[in-house]
Amino acid sequence: MTHDSGPGDTGFPGAGEYGGGWGSAPQWGPGAWPPPPPPTAPQPGVVPLRPLALGEILSGSFATIRRHWKQLAGVILAVQACVLPVMALVVGVAVAAVHRHIGPVFDLPPGEEPAAEDVVALVVAACVVLVLLGLIGLLGMAVLAALCPAVLKEAVMGRPTSFRALWRATLRRAPAVAGALFLTAVIAAFPVLLALAVAVPVMVSAAAADRATALLGLPPVLLLAALPPAVWLTTRFALAPAAVVMEDAGPITALRRSAALVRGDWWRVFGITVLAGLLGSAIAWLIQLPFNLVGSVTLVAALQGVPEGAGPSAGAVTALVSGLLIAVLGGAVGQMFQIGFTQLVSSLLYVDQRMRREGLAEALLAGLATDQAPTPQPQPQEPPAGR
Template structure:
């Protein structure tokens, strides 16, 4: 009997192709949209958010700009109406003879006249934040399956889910900020009384440690309820059910959710600063000649006014463009993280693959054919305009 020495084929098998490209044991996961449809790594979440912002820039930025424009017009109209109504109170404060101080009652009356405008500002900002919080999950819902969308579709989708998303934001604010408001309501009057000698001097010592001790609790609650807007948009739940659902999704993975969310916010802040920086530089360059002339005693009022106007426009435009990315990108990261958790916990990937018309993720290389990468519709797949399926929430875990 003879034996072969060294590497060689067994009888009936082909020669090995050393150094060749071996076929992968499993096909890559389908990627019909901005992310591969499997549990995501951190880089895939951040990359998917960048890709979503780039591919869906028109509906995403369009809706955000429309929300900001409507809010600005409402506030300009409210402040203009308030100033027009309070002309007499302005005259009572500023049109005074030399050496005459304004009356305290006039100051208080002018301040109170702007309280309605301040309340309206709070309402407008809250509604705008809710609209953007509803917009980003709606865009991600289309982006993960590669469906195109339009400004009108995203505006309609965000508007239809605005009440539920607004409810989640208000409830989250009350739950997270309620203890802080109670602490301030108790301690601030005591601090004022202690400054007058009629209250306990230890009130300030109670306020600062109380706020510092509560901050970790507030961060923990914000992270647990952070997916409530995405749940309200993608699953159609109400505010309370969305908060409970978000808490269940985060359960067992709080640190990962917190870390990726903070990383997304840090990246958004850094890129937003980079966007705003050249606008600030242009504004300073336009203002520098006027400042130089003023320091030499040759200031031209018109030159200074033009320089200030250009500087203000540059800063406002840079701030507006920066705010679009700083507000939108973390919300996109959060929405993709929500999709990732559902793919990990509820096998959402198969439902997304069916909605996108791709092949099942567990198919072998010989099975699906060209639909493994989403090139063609699978048998029984949902039509292209069907909504992304939202399976019912998972059952509560057994507490025993």
């Protein structure tokens, strides 16, 4: 039977529903010592319900992709089908709005300067397009970041799900995930922005005093100094999207939950996240490689078939379009795997940290036992004795 989560069903107990609450140790009874672990931890889904090792996190992510690839691919394709045309429309509208200013800026005779109004129009249009594309990309990434925790909470419990249920759960939490991603980006970018705020005025004043050469190394030094705090903050809030989806938390609450779960295990979370990114990139490249080879061979064959000085034939145009489509398809498939895999690893890190700190495994086992308990059947009542 397909599990269809309702609006209030998160699938995971929230903070404080089991154990000690916000990242504190669970209460195990007198003595506060945990009971000895069972010889073999129960595994109703893709991972055993106990603190996870690195290999179990990676294998659990692969197992989730293998079991739910249709639902994952369906949602990712639906997101790309919505996001990419909207981005293309934004760029097309912007180009159409400023097309009369493009020639006076980029197609000028040598030595002639473009008019100020043409330059301003292009700069304003470029800024608006960048902002709109950034917002659209953030919304698309928020849907994908909400997708993986939504499917993982079913995969951990061994429950099936459907595209419809997954799509509804993902869209319901996508705005909050977008808020968490935006706040994370703003907070993590603050050290870099602070470094730029110091470096730019210094460079401007030095240029005015003809001392710019002596201070050319200042911006790189400041940016390098700002990089470690930015990475530290990004890792500290890396589990926020999973908290948003699995606990129905708001953006700020999710950032606090992520910070509490990462505290004390920053290097472990950072190392596994980096390893997952490298592994996902390598596998995505391997996925794209045959597509790129076939597309390149098709393009070369089409170009060689065009006679010198003659226009391309219909067959050559068809081959060119086919080669480009094959290469684009390979890139889309590789990107789908990379995004899905890295987000699943991040979500499993969230599950692992909660099992280590908050007794989530025991809470999930209790809920699973309740779900599997047989429903008591009503006993037939004896008819009343006749008078």
